[in-house]
Amino acid sequence: MKRKMLAIFVAMGMVTGLLAGCSGGTAGSEPATQGETSTQKTDASADKQTETSGSAAEDGEIPTITIYNNSGAMVAGADGTGISSEEDYKMVQDYILEHTGVRVEIISPIGADESKLATLISSNQIDGWWGDWSSYADDGIIMQLNDWKDVIEKYYGDDMVKNMSDADGNLWGLGRNVSATYYPVFVRNDWLDQMGMDMPETIDDLNAYLYMVKEQDPFGNGETIPLLAHSVDDLENTFLGGYVAGGTDYWLDETDGKLKLYWMADGYKDFLAQAHQWYEDGILHPEFLTFEDPGDMREYVAQGRVAATACWYSRITGVEETTAKNVNLDASKWTYTFGWNSKGITGPNGQPGQTLSLGGRTGLLISSRCEHPEAFFKVLDWALSPVGEEDAVPNMPEYATYYNLFRDGMVGKVWEYAEGEDGEIGTAFIPGQSQHATDFAIFDGSLVSLRPASKIKYANGVWDMHDFFWGWSGTEYDTGGTARSTPCVVPEIKQTTIILNTALSATSAVGDVKTYRTEEMAKFLKGERDLDTYDQFIEECYEIGLDEMIDSYTEQYNAQH
Amino acid sequence: MNHKRSLWYYIKRDRFMYLLLLPGVVWYFIFHYVPMYGVIIAFKDYKPFFGIEGIFTSKWVGLQWFRKFFQSVYCARLLKNTFLLSFYSLAVNFPSAILLALFLNELKGKLFKKTVQTISYLPHFLSAVIVCGIVREMVSTDSGLFNALIKLFGGKPIPFLSRPEWFRTIYISSGLWQGIGWSSIIYLAAMSGLDQELYDAARIDGAGVLKRMRHITIPGIRQVISIQLILAVGGILSVGAEKILLLYNPQIYSTADVISTYVYREGLGNQNYSFGTAVGLFGSLVHMVLILGTNFIAKKMGEEGIW
Numbered sequence: 001m002k003r004k005m006l007a008i009f010v011a012m013g014m015v016t017g018l019l020a021g022c023s024g025g026t027a028g029s030e031p032a033t034q035g036e037t038s039t040q041k042t043d044a045s046a047d048k049q050t051e052t053s054g055s056a057a058e059d060g061e062i063p064t065i066t067i068y069n070n071s072g073a074m075v076a077g078a079d080g081t082g083i084s085s086e087e088d089y090k091m092v093q094d095y096i097l098e099h100t101g102v103r104v105e106i107i108s109p110i111g112a113d114e115s116k117l118a119t120l121i122s123s124n125q126i127d128g129w130w131g132d133w134s135s136y137a138d139d140g141i142i143m144q145l146n147d148w149k150d151v152i153e154k155y156y157g158d159d160m161v162k163n164m165s166d167a168d169g170n171l172w173g174l175g176r177n178v179s180a181t182y183y184p185v186f187v188r189n190d191w192l193d194q195m196g197m198d199m200p201e202t203i204d205d206l207n208a209y210l211y212m213v214k215e216q217d218p219f220g221n222g223e224t225i226p227l228l229a230h231s232v233d234d235l236e237n238t239f240l241g242g243y244v245a246g247g248t249d250y251w252l253d254e255t256d257g258k259l260k261l262y263w264m265a266d267g268y269k270d271f272l273a274q275a276h277q278w279y280e281d282g283i284l285h286p287e288f289l290t291f292e293d294p295g296d297m298r299e300y301v302a303q304g305r306v307a308a309t310a311c312w313y314s315r316i317t318g319v320e321e322t323t324a325k326n327v328n329l330d331a332s333k334w335t336y337t338f339g340w341n342s343k344g345i346t347g348p349n350g351q352p353g354q355t356l357s358l359g360g361r362t363g364l365l366i367s368s369r370c371e372h373p374e375a376f377f378k379v380l381d382w383a384l385s386p387v388g389e390e391d392a393v394p395n396m397p398e399y400a401t402y403y404n405l406f407r408d409g410m411v412g413k414v415w416e417y418a419e420g421e422d423g424e425i426g427t428a429f430i431p432g433q434s435q436h437a438t439d440f441a442i443f444d445g446s447l448v449s450l451r452p453a454s455k456i457k458y459a460n461g462v463w464d465m466h467d468f469f470w471g472w473s474g475t476e477y478d479t480g481g482t483a484r485s486t487p488c489v490v491p492e493i494k495q496t497t498i499i500l501n502t503a504l505s506a507t508s509a510v511g512d513v514k515t516y517r518t519e520e521m522a523k524f525l526k527g528e529r530d531l532d533t534y535d536q537f538i539e540e541c542y543e544i545g546l547d548e549m550i551d552s553y554t555e556q557y558n559a560q561h
Numbered sequence: 562m563n564h565k566r567s568l569w570y571y572i573k574r575d576r577f578m579y580l581l582l583l584p585g586v587v588w589y590f591i592f593h594y595v596p597m598y599g600v601i602i603a604f605k606d607y608k609p610f611f612g613i614e615g616i617f618t619s620k621w622v623g624l625q626w627f628r629k630f631f632q633s634v635y636c637a638r639l640l641k642n643t644f645l646l647s648f649y650s651l652a653v654n655f656p657s658a659i660l661l662a663l664f665l666n667e668l669k670g671k672l673f674k675k676t677v678q679t680i681s682y683l684p685h686f687l688s689a690v691i692v693c694g695i696v697r698e699m700v701s702t703d704s705g706l707f708n709a710l711i712k713l714f715g716g717k718p719i720p721f722l723s724r725p726e727w728f729r730t731i732y733i734s735s736g737l738w739q740g741i742g743w744s745s746i747i748y749l750a751a752m753s754g755l756d757q758e759l760y761d762a763a764r765i766d767g768a769g770v771l772k773r774m775r776h777i778t779i780p781g782i783r784q785v786i787s788i789q790l791i792l793a794v795g796g797i798l799s800v801g802a803e804k805i806l807l808l809y810n811p812q813i814y815s816t817a818d819v820i821s822t823y824v825y826r827e828g829l830g831n832q833n834y835s836f837g838t839a840v841g842l843f844g845s846l847v848h849m850v851l852i853l854g855t856n857f858i859a860k861k862m863g864e865e866g867i868w
Contacts, residue, residue, distance in 0.1 A: 123612060
């Protein structure tokens, strides 16, 4: 009898467990599904949602917009996470609700979790997310934003609106990146001094520094990394303009009237020869193509192993505070561990190495199923408008907007306005408070001029390097003006409007050409394939399907010109 | 008198057994049979945005996604890599688990035996992220154990994860470390059911450890080995993407890129679920043929099949 009773209990327990397990994964239990993320903190964020979703239901009429914040800003902080505490999240959310009557819910991924994004979109759990508008527009997945074009243009600028519009002028999203130069060559100030050299201005200057660093090994134990990069793309974005006339832009081949890719242009082989030489001579780390970005990149910089860089700027600027401590930087001599040449590095063709990054088609997209798009734009309008008198705080500059609330959290709680030694007003994190609380950072593509207060100073009055660099490098680009703080190759062809047609994407050609090129580039770079066979390599690409891609690009280019 | 009892009689008699079986059956039904209708998206241009409804409303595209896979210049390489990685894994892991079980079975000291078992099981519970993190550290040219040894003996560090020729060795050896203990459990369980008197009699007859293994243990668990082999061969094209994605890079695609990683890049990465499903369906067909074939061969050889 006892055994029977035990068997009944065990069976009942198993059935109950199964049913509980099943119900936890159903579409109806929204908070549970949203909580399926990789960290405890993110689970906490789902709990926050559970709580607030409940109150939203009670409030009934409150329009709610839910954004999947997969922009990558969440990992911008030095600690690799930008998720706020539950208290900070709620505080910001309530503040927005109080001022706009709109409840904003944020789902916080770690990095840009694309596999989760598809589930969230298909189950209609989100009203907005970050992505390339051309991947969604044709299928009716995202909302056309023409009705809000004026307000978007006001806060994002004409350049960004063009990037996020199709050839017919339909607007599909709010851009993420302003056109800027994101790949300067950062060079260790103290090591440059140690080598008795000035900041490099040309590839030759840079090589002199890199080879001397390699020889002297200032980090020790043979572990100095003279030039940090994690891909051939990194090297192209940093140096290609110095070898190829159009940099990383498309170019029109007058011999056949077709639009070609930059790696088919004159000068590319010379660039590849230099890259191979760097690899061969140990200037590039032997395993640099296996580096995880941003994790490994930030770690190597912060360790103090890196002499110069060819990568996205935040890999350096985002960890400066840690790097300076690790290398015992002499603050009386240098403000930051790394410096950069404001004139850029010039290549053998006399042009700057960098190509202006044109922002691209990535931005915040609004689902076509979004029930309250007007609520979203109400929040946007409020977020980027000047702060009202009732919200004024000491030292606040007149031009301040609510942008920082979204970017860093509550003023007075996480950060405060502070006056630097130069008398300029910036912001500083309040000591002991959580930093990089970037859950609500959903307006990061807006005009830099609308968010000048987003500068952060350390306690010693030094600008946070990330904000200092961004303020220096990005400010002039989103105004559409021609003045640029970093000389760079400016693309003549608007890359954002050249989109592969869907029929071609359905074949294996595009993916295969990309894969083949990536593999072969690694071989050229490592010397496993002779550079003399580069023309043959292009022929091989044509055989795989490059001709179809070129025809598609050319067709679109001709239609637009 | 041959009295035939009704089905209900047996169900009532064994009701607790059936109750214990119920969760498994329900789980299989909900998660393995109900979603099967979704396989039709392999023949449609399905967009995940349209959810379940889209499965039925999407446009039919016939064999477009199958053509995409078979027309890819990488199709042959993907099949070859997948097959070789699976085959080598099977060739190394399958007998290793049996060998470990055989030797564990012969251990007399209970404490030592339990300790060895526990230590060998533990890696199974580590996630692929942790295992691959350990592997990356171990083979790193900067601080990795293997390169430290190579340097100690005057050699030049080898960037293992940049060399295609090393990938299979790394993948299979790390898989062996992670799975050998866990895989041996089923054989140990089978061995525990063998008649101990056979061993006693063999000892009296002067049979040593190896002879006892050869003439008692292995024949005793032959049926379990046969079934395990059939199942393993059936899954020969189902190399998981997770671990490879965490270890590979374009430099070693020539040996590391398998069907599942290709589907991940081309299918999930571009949210092309139809393509992913088409390749998955192709894989399932291959699995079915292999299982049927192996089962047929096993039976012809006088072994037990799985049905």
